[in-house]
Amino acid sequence: MRTASRLLSIITVTYNAGEKTAATLESVIHQDQSLFDYHIVDGGSSDQTLEVIRRSAPDADLVSEPDAGVYDAINKGIARSRGRFLYFLGAGDTLRPGILARVAERIANSPPNSIVYGNVHWVSRQRLYDGIFSKSDITTHCICHQAMFIDRSVFELLGLYDRRYPISADWHFNIRCFSDPRVHVEYIDEVIADYEGGGISDTGHDARFQADLPELIGHSFGTRYALLLRLHRIGRRLYGMALRIGEILWSDRR
Numbered sequence: 001m002r003t004a005s006r007l008l009s010i011i012t013v014t015y016n017a018g019e020k021t022a023a024t025l026e027s028v029i030h031q032d033q034s035l036f037d038y039h040i041v042d043g044g045s046s047d048q049t050l051e052v053i054r055r056s057a058p059d060a061d062l063v064s065e066p067d068a069g070v071y072d073a074i075n076k077g078i079a080r081s082r083g084r085f086l087y088f089l090g091a092g093d094t095l096r097p098g099i100l101a102r103v104a105e106r107i108a109n110s111p112p113n114s115i116v117y118g119n120v121h122w123v124s125r126q127r128l129y130d131g132i133f134s135k136s137d138i139t140t141h142c143i144c145h146q147a148m149f150i151d152r153s154v155f156e157l158l159g160l161y162d163r164r165y166p167i168s169a170d171w172h173f174n175i176r177c178f179s180d181p182r183v184h185v186e187y188i189d190e191v192i193a194d195y196e197g198g199g200i201s202d203t204g205h206d207a208r209f210q211a212d213l214p215e216l217i218g219h220s221f222g223t224r225y226a227l228l229l230r231l232h233r234i235g236r237r238l239y240g241m242a243l244r245i246g247e248i249l250w251s252d253r254r
Helices: 020-029 049-056 070-080 099-107 135-140 152-158 169-178 207-221 223-253
Strands: 006-014 036-042 061-064 083-088 114-122 127-129 148-151 184-195
Touching: 006 020, 006 070, 006 099, 020 036, 020 049, 036 049, 036 070, 036 083, 049 061, 061 070, 070 083, 083 152, 099 114, 099 184, 135 169, 135 207, 135 223, 148 152, 152 169, 169 207, 207 223
Parallel strands: 006 036, 006 083, 036 061, 114 184
Antiparallel strands: 083 148, 114 127, 114 148
């Protein structure tokens, strides 16, 4: 196991994110810098992203090269980092002021193989996301990456993010963590970050993961949770149908 030089490592993945990257970087560098090292993994941006990074966070560890997707880049960041707990902050997302110092007090004495998570403010939907997660919750939706602090030992125990799932590798990883009794999962009532939303994880569809999800849930949590997922999917389809019918009826009345 690698000896941690800091309590935290912050990892940001960028690709042609432009000027919005500046707010993300500034939200990091204004935290207590004795707590963390900062790593930026860029996918070979062709816009002004690299200029923004060098201007806003000149001391950050930066690598810019082509990658095989966001989780390939995240895995590279994990390999480059040195902190005990890893935190992933997307371009366009921002840490709340002083949050790392508050979190550090909670996680410094956490047992090995710990995941500590809080909430985010989901900016595009103007709501808080999403409280304490149970196995039932993790069956149907995922903890926001920007709310989680993951002990490096968890990756050493379970492996890195699975690149077969280009959008939902974090959800896949979280299911494995929640189903493994060796992993200690703890919720803290803190708003960690403002999560921009509207990106690939918010709007995209990971077809392979969705196809594999019922088997993954059944294997991880049992048939009762696999049935819950099936009922959840049926409910979502019925809700979508009801919305479409409502739109048709409303348009006919106008």
